[in-house]
Amino acid sequence: MSVPVITVDGPGGAGKGTLSYSLASELGWHMLDSGALYRVTAFAALAKDVPLTDEQALADLARHLALEFVAAAEGLTQVMLSGEDISLAIRSESCSAAASKVAAMGAVRAALLDRQRQMAIAPGLVADGRDMGTVVFPEAPLKIFLTASAEARAERRYRQLLAKGESVTLARxxxxxxxRDARDSNRAESPLVPATDALVIDSTGISASSVLDTVLREARLRRLLS
Incomplete structure (x- = not known):
């Protein structure tokens, strides 16, 4: 692999996004939020009344998304669909649930595979997702699998949604x-599992800065940093 890639896989709420943005910022590399691709596909399907059971229609929709990622302040990225900023809209709980269903479909994953691989450009890429190290970038020199207990992830998500003014319950x-964990882990296409050579990190009870330090230390050991 000519362009270095660090993959960050794991279940929702484990802290993949925080770690990936911090890594990309620290290294000056590009960032791929693969989950956003599935969220955007789900958002577009809901907006266009495409049934979430119609795999071929969803794959065609994914293949032709007028999608753009735009760098924003504080290391964040704006997600633009046909010129509209949908960064917040795709983070709603309803869109997240729809995205999980869409992501389980092989035709949709195949439609988005090349788009993801094309984002590996110099000086390097941090790829955040669920199958980055196993399917999309299997030759990546550093693969991270970030996990945490379901309870810890639910608590994190609960605080995030409350801060956005959404009405949710921790139990739900x-x-x-x-x-979602069961669906992602048991799906036929690209199930959520660590790559055999992944560094597995449990972030339960560990600060985001400590996780970042661990990954940077590993990147130095593998001579990925100048």
Missing amino acids: LLETIEE
């Missing part, structure tokens, strides 16, 4: 996360 969030 925990149930949703456990359902």
